Amino acid sequence: MPVVMVVLAAVWGAACGLLLPRPAYRFSVEPGEPWRPARGWLGARPGPRAAGLAAVTALVCALLAAATDTRPELGVWLLLAPLGVLLATVDFAVKRLPDVLTLPLAGLVLLGLGGAALLPEAGGEWSGALWGALGLGGGYLLLLLAYPKGMGFGDVKLAVGLGAALGWYGWGVLFVGAFAGVLFNGLYALVLVVARRAGRGSEIPFGPFMILGALAGVLLGGLGA
Template identity: 60%
Template structure:
C-alpha cells in the first residue's frame, strides 16, 4: 500500500472515531463516587446507539466539547502512527484501534484527574491479546514476549512509585502503565525506556509550565495520564520508525 494512502486511511479512521470521543468523555468525567452522566450540558437525556454512549459532540448548548478539536487530534495521532510505520504492518491496526481510547483517557484525566477502570482494565487485557494475534501474521516488527514483559515491567515500576508516594501518583496511572508497557515493549526495551522517560519529562514540563504561569503550585494535583500517553506516543513513533520486520 502506498504510504500516502495508508496515512490518509489512518487519518480518516482517527477523525471518524474521534467524533465519538467527546460524548464518552463528557459521560465519564465525573468524580469516583458519582454515576456516569446521562445528560448533555443543557440537561437533555443522551439517547442513541449503545445506550447513548455513541454519538457526536453535539451542537450549540448541547455540545459536550469543541466539535473539531478531538477528531482533529485523533486524526493527527493516527496519521503520525501510520507515517512512522510506513507499511501496513499488523501492529499498526492495534495502534489505530487503541488511539481513540488513549485520547478519551487523556481527556477524562485532564478534566477530573481520573482514569476510569472501565477503560484502563479492558485495554490492559485487550492490547496483549491483540499483539499476540499480530505476531501470528506476516510482516510484524515486534515481539509478543517483549510486550508481555514490558507490561509487567512498566506496571511494576509504577506500582512501586505509587507505594512509595501515593499522593504523587494515582492507582489509575498504575493500571494505565500495563497497556502502555505492552505497546512500548513490543518494540523492545530501548523503546520502552524512551517512552516511559518521555512521559515523565512531559509531566515535568507541563507542571513547570503551570507553575510559571501561576495556574498551580508545587502542591497542586496534576493529571499524569495525558503525559504518560504523550510519552507513549513518542516512544511508539520511534519504535515504529526504526523497527525492521
C-alpha cells in the same frame, strides 16, 4: 501505498474523534459518582468539542501510520489511539482514569499484539509486550506504594497497557516512552508554574503525559523497526 495508509488512518482517526465527546462527558465524573447519562453517539454532544478531538485523533493516527507503515501492528495502534485520546481527555477533566477504560486498553493491546505477532513482517515481539506490561505496571505500582500522593492506582493500570505497547518494540523503546512521559509532565508543570497557574501543591494529571510519552516511544519504535 504509505501515503494512502496515512490518509486512511487520518480519516479513521477523525471519524472516531467525532464520537468521543459523549463518552468523555459520561466518564468525566468524580470518584464514587455514577456515570453521567449520555444516550446515543450522534447529534448534539455535551462535553468537549468534537472538532478538537477529531483533529487530535486524526493527527495521532496519521503519525502512527507514517511510522509503522504496513506492518500488522498498525491495526492495533489505530484501535488504541481513540481510546488513548479519550483517557487523556477524561484525566484532564477530572484527574481520573476509569477502570472501564484502562482495563480494556490493557487487554486490547495484549490480545491485538498477540494476533499481530502471528502475521508476517511484524515489527516487534509479543513476549516483549508481555514483559513490558509487567515491567512498567510493576514499576508504577512500586512508585505508588512508595509515594501514594504522587499518583493514583489508575496510573498503574494505565501503565500495564502502555508498557505492553512500548515493550512490543523492545526494552529501549520502553525506557524512552516511560521517561518521555515523566519529562512531558515536568515541562507542563513548569509552564504552569511560570504562568502562575499552578503552585507547589497543585494536582496535575499524569495520565495524559504517560500516553503522550508512550506515543513518542511507539513512533520511535515503529520508525526503527
